[in-house]
Amino acid sequence: MVGTERVRKKYDRWSRFYDAFDLGGVNDQKRLAVDILELSPNSRVLDVGTGTGAIIPYLASKLGAGGRVTGIDFSGPMIERANARIRKKGIAKHAEAVVGDMTGLSYPDACFDAALATFAFTSFPEPEKAMMEVARVLKPGARLSILDTGNPQGRASLRYRYLKAVMWRAGFTDISLDVPGLARKAGFKIIKLHRFSGSFAYLCMCEKS
Ligand SMILES: C[S@@+](CC[C@H](N)C(=O)[O-])C[C@H]1O[C@@H](n2cnc3c(N)ncnc32)[C@H](O)[C@@H]1O
Numbered sequence: 001m002v003g004t005e006r007v008r009k010k011y012d013r014w015s016r017f018y019d020a021f022d023l024g025g026v027n028d029q030k031r032l033a034v035d036i037l038e039l040s041p042n043s044r045v046l047d048v049g050t051g052t053g054a055i056i057p058y059l060a061s062k063l064g065a066g067g068r069v070t071g072i073d074f075s076g077p078m079i080e081r082a083n084a085r086i087r088k089k090g091i092a093k094h095a096e097a098v099v100g101d102m103t104g105l106s107y108p109d110a111c112f113d114a115a116l117a118t119f120a121f122t123s124f125p126e127p128e129k130a131m132m133e134v135a136r137v138l139k140p141g142a143r144l145s146i147l148d149t150g151n152p153q154g155r156a157s158l159r160y161r162y163l164k165a166v167m168w169r170a171g172f173t174d175i176s177l178d179v180p181g182l183a184r185k186a187g188f189k190i191i192k193l194h195r196f197s198g199s200f201a202y203l204c205m206c207e208k209s
Contacts, residue, residue: 004101004126011051011075033145033147037062045115049124053086053095074101102134104133115144117146117179131186134186149176175200188207191205
């Protein structure tokens with residue numbers, strides 16, 4: 001297990017320039033991860049490990065007056081940036097960003113209708129615990145959309161090993177973590193698994209049993 005404090009401090013430091021990196025922005029893969037949730041207007045949606053909350057405005061755009069997005073991250077500086085974005089976009093009625101540890105949320109059981117996790121679980125020091133917590137706060141039948149990195153063919157190619165080492169330094173605890181496997185263990189059904197060609201990223205849509 002990678003030390004939680006070490007990872008948190010890394011993201012605290014990274015928060016200033018996180019959006020300048022490809023991963024921090026909003027791209028087609030992230031939009032697709034939102035689209036497959038097929039959110040209904042009044043959904044209460046959790047953005048797991050939201051970072052600077054870059055995807056929050058897009059999530060909020062899918063909701064009506066009764067819907068709400070909650071982005072959670074354990075890095076205070078990341079959340080400050082996410083909240084600044086929410087204020088700037090004028091969406092504070094439908095979105096919030098909150099400091100919290102995904103391994104122990106203060107929300108009651110079954111209070112969210114859907115969850116999104118983009119490049120989140122592979123950067124968590126305790127991903128199993130976090131997955132169990134996501135399962136706990138989602139309603140039965142709710143969808144969890146996961147966009148993350150993995151080694152598609154299970155081969156340790158040179159390019160992949162290099163990427164893994166670089167990403168580890170960047171704060172990712174294990175980019176080859178079997179996140180869909182964790183979801184299964186936590187009681188999710190895997191509905192869709194799509195690997196993007198020419199990339200180590202994949203999209204996985206799960207449903208809480
Ligand atoms: C690679 S970033 C992804 C951010 C965003 N989802 C994106 O796609 O750009 C991972 C985020 O997870 C957060 N994180 C790591 N462990 C966490 C935990 N246990 N609880 C809450 N957030 C955590 C980090 O602070 C960081 O902002």
